[in-house]
Each structure stands twice: as C-alpha cells, then as structure tokens.
Amino acid sequence: MKALVYHGPGKKAVEDRPMPQLDAPTDAVVKIVKTTICGTDLHILKGDVPTCAPGRILGHEGVGVVDKIGAAVTAFHVGDRVIVSCISSCGKCDYCRRGMYSHCVNGGWILGNKIDGAQAEYVRIPFADTSLYHIPAGADEDALVMLSDILPTGFECGVLNGKVQPGSTIAIIGAGPIGLAALLTAQFFSPAEIIMIDFDDNRLQLSSRFGATTVINNKDGKAVDKIMAMTDGRGVDTAIEAVGVPASFITCEDIVAPGGIIANIGVHGVKVDLHLERLWDRNITITTRLVDTVTTPMLLKTVQSRRIDPKKLITHHFKLDKILDAYDTFGAAATTNALKVVIET
Ligand SMILES: NC(=O)c1ccc[n+]([C@@H]2O[C@H](COP(=O)([O-])OP(=O)(O)OC[C@H]3O[C@@H](n4cnc5c(N)ncnc54)[C@H](O)[C@@H]3O)[C@@H](O)[C@H]2O)c1
Numbered sequence: 316m317k318a319l320v321y322h323g324p325g326k327k328a329v330e331d332r333p334m335p336q337l338d339a340p341t342d343a344v345v346k347i348v349k350t351t352i353c354g355t356d357l358h359i360l361k362g363d364v365p366t367c368a369p370g371r372i373l374g375h376e377g378v379g380v381v382d383k384i385g386a387a388v389t390a391f392h393v394g395d396r397v398i399v400s401c402i403s404s405c406g407k408c409d410y411c412r413r414g415m416y417s418h419c420v421n422g423g424w425i426l427g428n429k430i431d432g433a434q435a436e437y438v439r440i441p442f443a444d445t446s447l448y449h450i451p452a453g454a455d456e457d458a459l460v461m462l463s464d465i466l467p468t469g470f471e472c473g474v475l476n477g478k479v480q481p482g483s484t485i486a487i488i489g490a491g492p493i494g495l496a497a498l499l500t501a502q503f504f505s506p507a508e509i510i511m512i513d514f515d516d517n518r519l520q521l522s523s524r525f526g527a528t529t530v531i532n533n534k535d536g537k538a539v540d541k542i543m544a545m546t547d548g549r550g551v552d553t554a555i556e557a558v559g560v561p562a563s564f565i566t567c568e569d570i571v572a573p574g575g576i577i578a579n580i581g582v583h584g585v586k587v588d589l590h591l592e593r594l595w596d597r598n599i600t601i602t603t604r605l606v607d608t609v610t611t612p613m614l615l616k617t618v619q620s621r622r623i624d625p626k627k628l629i630t631h632h633f634k635l636d637k638i639l640d641a642y643d644t645f646g647a648a649a650t651t652n653a654l655k656v657v658i659e660t
C-alpha cells in the first residue's frame with residue numbers, strides 16, 4: 316500500500332509499505348478514505364517530536380471503512396464507515412475511566428507518532444471499540460475529517476477549559492485551523508465578544524465570516540493596547556492561546572481580566588515566562604490540556620444537525636499519490652491560503 320513515511324527531520328517520502336495486520340484482538344484495520352495533515356505533522360518534520368521515529372507513517376486524522384476486526388472487537392463490523400480519532404484509548408485504565416483519554420496508559424496520542432498513522436491506504440487502530448466512531452448514514456465525510464482532531468481540540472482545550480459563557484468577552488490568539496475550530500465551537504455558548512488575533516489578513520477575514528466580532532492584525536504589536544481600550548481597561552474573560560509560541564502566551568497574560576481564564580492549546584517547545592508579579596492578585600486560572608476527544612460524539616451531533624459546519628475549514632483537496640504537493644501547499648499557508656487540506660485515497 317502507499318503511505319507517507321517520515322525519515323527524520325526535513326525528510327519524508329511516499330513509499331510502498333506492507334499492509335497493516337491485526338496485532339491484538341482489540342485491533343481493527345481501517346481502509347482510509349480521506350485523511351489530512353495537521354500542524355503537528357509539521358512539528359514532527361521539524362524534529363520537534365522525539366517520540367516519532369524515522370520510518371513512521373505519519374497522520375492521526377481521517378475517515379474510512381473497517382476492513383478487518385480482531386476477535387474482541389464488538390462495536391464495529393467489517394464495512395462500517397468510521398471516524399478515526401487522533402487519540403487511542405483502551406477505555407479501561409484509570410485515566411480512561413476519568414475521561415482523560417489523552418493520558419491513556421496503553422494509548423493516548425500514539426497514531427502517526429509511536430505507531431504507524433493514517434496518511435496511508437490502510438491503518439491499524441488499537442482499541443478499536445473505544446477509538447473509532449460510527450459515521451451516520453448520509454453524512455458529509457469531508458466535514459467529519461475535522462472531528463478526528465481539530466474540532467475536539469479547539470472545543471475541549473480552548474472553549475470548555477476556558478469556560479466560555481453567555482455574554483462573556485473572549486479572545487482567541489491564532490487563527491489557524493485550531494483557533495478557528497475554537498471560534499466555531501465557542502459560539503455554542505453565545506459569548507458577547509469574540510476577538511481573533513493573528514498576523515495573517517486572509518485568516519482574519521475568514522474569522523470575521525465565521526463569527527468573530529472583532530479581528531486584530533498584531534503586525535504592529537498593538538493588539539494588547541487595542542483590546543484593553545475596547546474593554547475599558549478590563550481585558551477579556553477568556554484568553555485562548557492557539558499558537559504555541561511564548562509571544563502569544565504573554566499576550567494572553569496581558570489581556571486576561573480579573574477573574575478570567577487563560578486556556579492554553581498550543582504545543583510549546585521552549586520556555587515561556589509566567590508574570591506572577593503582575594498576575595498574583597488577579598484571581599485568574601491557567602489551564603493546559605492535550606485533547607481527550609471525549610466530546611467527539613457530541614460534536615458529531617452538532618455537525619449532523621448543521622449547528623456548525625467544519626467543512627468551511629477545508630481549502631484544498633489532493634489524491635494520496637500527490638500528498639507531497641499537499642504538504643507543500645499546507646506548509647506554505649501564508650502564500651497558498653491553506654487551512655485544512657483533504658487527501659483522498
Ligand atoms: N493541545 C492539543 O491537544 C493540541 C492538539 C492539536 C494541535 N495543537 C497545537 O495548537 C496550535 C495551533 O495549531 P494550528 O494547526 O492552528 O497552527 P497554525 O500554525 O496553522 O496556526 C497558528 C496561527 O497563529 C498565528 N500566529 C503566530 N504567532 C502569533 C502571535 N504571536 N500572535 C497571534 N497570532 C500568531 C499564525 O499566523 C497562524 O495563523 C499548534 O501549536 C498545535 O501544535 C494542540
């Protein structure tokens with residue numbers, strides 16, 4: 316089968332690889348129909364994710380058809396159409412029993428990281444019963460690719476952890492796919508103001524169309540002043556960090572209102588300063604989270620009922636044999652205006 320294989324920092328290739336087999340009775344093999352590329356795949360290719368060894372098939376998102384099931388799989392059958400979750404969960408360990416699937420001691424984020432992933436014609440899914448989701452008949456499968464990772468990430472790490480409330484003022488720093496997923500799902504809770512901050516005018520224009528009430532291009536470094544002015548010096552109730560660099564977290568520290576929450580989503584590779592000398596008396600909360608994907612079934616219902624339309628995050632389509640072009644397009648988002656690229660087998 317064809318697969319996109321990581322060969323160490325800066326190196327990747329499309330290769331013929333053996334078909335995945337069932338290793339455990341709880342496994343399924345899924346024939347991938349659609350997959351996509353995540354910003355995290357670019358982190359891997361930069362060499363930022365040491366758990367991902369050269370030789371690994373990348374990808375942790377997609378939809379497909381169950382091709383084989385192990386003897387212990389009961390919730391899925393050959394031929395079922397499924398969403399692949401970026402998080403594999405055994406459903407039995409202490410963390411899984413607490414709904415913290417991301418820290419499953421037997422799984423977690425392993426797909427396309429510690430085990431071969433979904434940017435291939437077939438993928439082995441461990442703990443299939445608790446790591447796959449049924450696709451309702453007639454669903455738009457492009458939209459459902461967004462449920463593997465970005466929608467639950469924006470919602471769980473940003474919106475739920477940030478306790479977005481009716482009438483509240485929120486700011487989302489970073490208008491990439493994750494920040495935009497937070498923007499779409501924040502609107503479940505009817506915040507009064509949603510401020511998006513980025514450096515990319517195209518992404519900010521999309522943000523306005525997707526429900527942001529104010530967009531700020533921070534190229535001039537004045538976003539903090541503008542937000543403090545528009546909130547009469549108070550700041551925002553929820554500041555969602557959706558970038559993963561020190562500057563954007565510091566922006567959150569600068570704009571959080573007394574009693575507010577900083578909800579971090581970004582993957583941070585370097586030290587970030589925490590200014591407790593300014594924050595100690597402000598009654599704030601800081602949260603961090605690796606996406607658990609516990610809200611995937613709920614989000615699926617909101618997509619099915621058209622309460623949200625994650626398909627609008629898809630900008631490009633490619634065939635699997637052109638996945639290197641898909642990486643080039645996705646990696647040059649500033650010039651290609653790419654958000655999510657869907658790759659079809
Ligand atoms: N916590 C989790 O479980 C989890 C899951 C998936 C992804 N992530 C992380 O979420 C982050 C966002 O992912 P993405 O795919 O949307 O990334 P992305 O790179 O596509 O988007 C980031 C956006 O931030 C903007 N930006 C950069 N610096 C900025 C600054 N100082 N102020 C304002 N905007 C700035 C960029 O222009 C870009 O549009 C990444 O760090 C990713 O690794 C976390």
Ligand SMILES: [Zn+2]
Pocket residue numbers: 353354355356375401464
């Ligand atoms: Zn991802």
Ligand SMILES: [Zn+2]
Pocket residue numbers: 404405406407408409410411412418419420421422
């Ligand atoms: Zn577990």
